[in-house]
Amino acid sequence: MRRGFKFISIVFVSLLIRFNVTAQLCQGSLGDPIVNITFGSGANPGNSLSAATTAYQYFSNDCPSDGFYIVRNSTSGCFGDSWHSLSVDHTGNGNGYFMLVNSSFEPSAFYVDRVKGLCGNTTYEFAAWVVNVLKQSACNGMGIKPNLTFSIEKIDGTILQSYNSGDIPSQSVPLWQQFGFFFTTPASVSDVVLRIFNNAIGGCGNDLALDDITFRACGPKIIPFITSNPSTTAVVCQGNARSFTFTCNVSAGFNNPVFQWQQNSNNGTWTDIAGATTTNLTKNFAANVAVGNYNFRMTASEYGNSASLQCRVVADPLTVQVVTNPLPNTTNSGPTCENTQLLLTTTDGNQYAWTGVNNFSATGSMVAINSIQQNQAGKYFVLVTNSNGCTHLDSTVVKVNPLPTAVVNFSSATICTGDNIQVKSSGGVSYAWLPASALSSDNVADPVASPIITTQYVVTVTNQFACVDTASVLVTVNEKPTANAGPDKTIIKGRSILLQGTATGQSLEYSWLPPVYIDNAQLLQPLVNPPADMNYILTVTSANGCGTATDIMHVFVFKDIFIPKAFSPNGDGLNDTWKIPALAAFPAFELSVFNRFGQVVFQNKNTNLPWDGRYKGVPVPAGVYVYAIDLKKFPGILKGSVLIIR
Structure with missing residues (x-):
């Protein structure tokens, strides 16, 4: 691609797509690659070509100009993003190199290499992977397409076989395509020349990447299988002795074929098996064989070429996988107590079958036994099966301890x-x-x-x-009982009054002593009407045996309401106050005392406090004062006078 061109840049997601052009490739079985040119791997940039030759010049940076090439593991945003960005090589290896070519203006060979060590009279497949790195939108959609001729030549230049790719179109995403063909070497030829010629002219386009050039022997189609096994891989559980018979069906193609079985372990180097020279092979696997992958394949070649690995074609490998048996760790959460939950656990499988005491059975790596009893103690077994179908029988002993009886x-x-x-x-x-x-x-x-x-x-x-x-x-x-006989009471003789006893406790019984002049001595608050002063004792008894409690109160009995006619509030301790004790029998009474001007100088309601002869804290003058007492009940209002003597 010419540097000076200007392009409209369209951004595409860099995808890696591979496509086989199979028309000219080997349709039979192939041998191992005797030539496998991958250009190596590493950091950018890679080294210039060492074995192959080219008329192009090496370029040490990304995006080579016309007539230049570079070895890289990636390319990005070249020429205004008109090239596809490649982040990996053809195989998807992020560090793998490929050859990036910006073709010269004139058609020319950009890759020439000498291939050595081929076998005479042997058919080989040549193949290489190519991608047109120019985007479809570049060059106004008119980009020049690479057009390659691959030729295999004798050292003297005689062409043994050639193949033309035709125009390789640009794609919307990077598309790796495999081009190849097969050729047959003459009897005396062991070295050939590979030449890749770009037939298109340079200019806007004709830009490509090249990767993974291979030469492989091509021969009859070999189809391998394992007798009585549905696939080409058989699985053996370690410790189980087995025998397998491997067989190959071989199509026509060799005049005088020679067969040789090979083996390797864990994808190591293939080695010939002595004496295994027919299309059948029987292998015995002892019980103590080590875990691993054991691979077997049959090779075929023309008689006379069998000693050279480069002359053989090989079948796809048959594999015997010796796999480990499960190694479970089987435990339980005991010792446990009766009526609790016990857990059985095991590991290292994907299927579990438990058996145990009293015909117990269950599945799963963890199993719960709820409300376990002593008769469920004993040995429990589990058959553990892993993903390969291998099994191991393991066990755990369950102990159940008795509960105490509180x-x-x-x-x-x-x-x-x-x-x-x-x-x-x-x-x-x-x-x-x-x-x-x-x-x-x-x-x-x-x-x-x-x-x-x-x-x-x-x-x-x-x-x-x-x-x-x-x-x-x-x-x-x-509660122990408590007794409160209530406040002392005052009555006028011939009248009755309600006692105000109280008590605390449960299941209480009450009694008053003496049980006279009382309407019901077993009531907490009875009516009494003693003819004279009397003490009453309240007894509270707990019927549930928590004892008794007593209290006493006094009933004052007045024959009449005595109202003093005079008093002398002079502080001599004699008749210093005017007091009417019998008013205590009339709790709602109201008493008022007036001076000669009708002014109230003393009032008493309900409390029956004595008068000390003062009004607002100041002694009133000696003289006569009028009183009125409203008893609020019979005999009603009492009126009279009282003399203050000083």
């Missing part, structure tokens, strides 16, 4: 407030009580409980196997 000395009890009770448990070697509050100890078998409210205690009993059981004790707390 025993308590009683399930429920009742105490009174302030009392205590000893709770006892047995059946294990250690004990834990909850809640721990109000216990003398929470980790002994027989603590003393002193709860102040009703409490349910739960004890966890543990045996020597660390298995546990629980039991509970309900301690009901009843």
Whole structure:
């Protein structure tokens, strides 16, 4: 491609596509490549051609000009992005080199190489991979297309075979195409010359990459198979002795064919098997054969050429894979306790078949046995199968420990407030009580409980196997009774009054002493009407055995309402206040005292406080004062006067 050309750049995603042009390639079986020119691998740029020759000049950077070439593992954005960007070689190797060519203006050979060591009278396949690196949009869509002639020549220049690729069109993405043909060497020829000639002229286009040039012997089609095996690979589990018969069907092509079986291990070097010279091969695999891939293939050649590997064609390999058996790690989560979950686990497979005690069966790498019992203890087996179909029988022993039986000395009890009770448990070697509050100890078998409210205690009993059981004790707390006979009362003789006794506790019984002048001595608040002052004693008894409580009150009995006519508030300690005790029998009374001007100088409602002869803290003058007392009940309003003497 001429550097001076300007192009409209269209960006394509760099893809790597391979396409075989099979019309001229070998249709039979091929030998190993006797020539395999990959141009090597490494960092950019690669070295110039050393064995092959070319009229082109080596270019050390990307994007060579017309008549130049470069060896690289990638190319990108050349000439205004008119070339495809190649990030890997034909095989997809990111470090693999390919030859990148910008063709010269005149048609010429850009690759010439001498191929040595061929066998006479042998058919070979020549093949090479080529990609047109010019984008379809470049050169206004009129880019010059590479047109290659591949020729195989004798050393003197006599052409043995040639092949023309025709115009190699540009593609929307990089398209690697394989071109090739087969040729037959004369009896005396062992060296030939490979010449790749570009028939197109230079200019805008005619740019290409070349990779993976091979020469391989071509012969009859050899079809291999393993007797009684559906594929070309057989699998043997280690430890199992097996025997396999390998067979090849060979089409016509050799006049006097010679066969030779070869083998390698783990893709190592192929070596001939002594005496294995027919189309059948039987191999025995002992039980102790090492794990690995054992490959076998048959080679074929014309009689007289069989000693040279370069003259042979080979069948596709047949493989015996000796694979490892599963090596499971089978365990269980025990020892465990009765009524708990136990897990069986194993590894190193993709199928698992468990068997065990009491006709147990299950599948899976992890199996749960819920609420396990002692009669389920014993040996459990698992057949582990891996992805290769190899098996291993493993086992694990399950141990199930018994549970303790938590025993308590009683399930429920009742105490009174302030009392205590000893709770006892047995059946294990250690004990834990909850809640721990109000216990003398929470980790002994027989603590003393002193709860102040009703409490349910739960004890966890543990045996020597660390298995546990629980039991509970309900301690009901009843309050001890309290008694309050209420405030002292005042009545007028002949009248009755309601006592205001109160009590606390449960299941209480009440009684008053003496049981006289009382409507019901078993009521908490009875009516009484004693004829004279009397003490009443309230007794509160707990019917659930939490004792008794007593209290006393006094009933004051007045024959009438006595109202003093005078008092002397002079501080001598005698008659210093005006007090009417009987008013206590009339809790709703209202009392008012007026001076001679009708002004209220003292008031008393409900409290029956005495008057000290003051008004607003100042002593009132001596003299007569008028009072009015509204008793709010019979006999109604009382009026009169009181004399203050100073």
